[in-house]
Amino acid sequence: MNLSPSFARTARLLVLVTALLALLPASLAAAPVADSGAAASIVGEVFFDGNISRMREPMERGIKNAQVRLYDAEGLFVREMMTDAEGYYIFDNLAVGTYQLQITAPQGYVIGDNGSITVHLAEINGLPIYSTSARFGVFVPVVSR
Numbered sequence: 667m668n669l670s671p672s673f674a675r676t677a678r679l680l681v682l683v684t685a686l687l688a689l690l691p692a693s694l695a696a697a698p699v700a701d702s703g704a705a706a707s708i709v710g711e712v713f714f715d716g717n718i719s720r721m722r723e724p725m726e727r728g729i730k731n732a733q734v735r736l737y738d739a740e741g742l743f744v745r746e747m748m749t750d751a752e753g754y755y756i757f758d759n760l761a762v763g764t765y766q767l768q769i770t771a772p773q774g775y776v777i778g779d780n781g782s783i784t785v786h787l788a789e790i791n792g793l794p795i796y797s798t799s800a801r802f803g804v805f806v807p808v809v810s811r
Contacts, residue, residue, distance in 0.1 A: 706794035707758040715803030728753020739764040
């Protein structure tokens with residue numbers, strides 16, 4: 667039986683994915699259990715939200731040098747950083763808990779939703795989770811007379 671090349675590739679890919687999924691639970695069970703001081707991370711981005719949709723679209727570029735400040739659940743300052751050339755930032759080695767992020771955009775930009783977001787980091791089966799939902803859209807205000 668002759669299979670078309672694209673069908674054969676798809677079939678091989680399906681077999682590979684199935685095999686990897688079968689191995690996944692075993693690898694998770696074999697992973698070391700994190701201690702109660704498990705470290706987690708908050709990964710996010712600041713981007714130019716040209717259509718104010720609050721979602722980064724392919725043509726919307728990242729904003730570099732936006733200041734992102736991290737506060738703990740009690741509102742105490744933890745640390746700050748500037749976004750990289752693509753608008754990304756990461757706060758790593760954090761204890762599991764609740765944090766507040768506050769962003770200050772570079773001059774000439776305005777932040778939607780007051781630039782503040784609450785992030786809850788937790789553990790699942792002893793493994794820390796990473797938050798990648800800490801996204802901020804900024805835009806240039808239109809001034810008319």
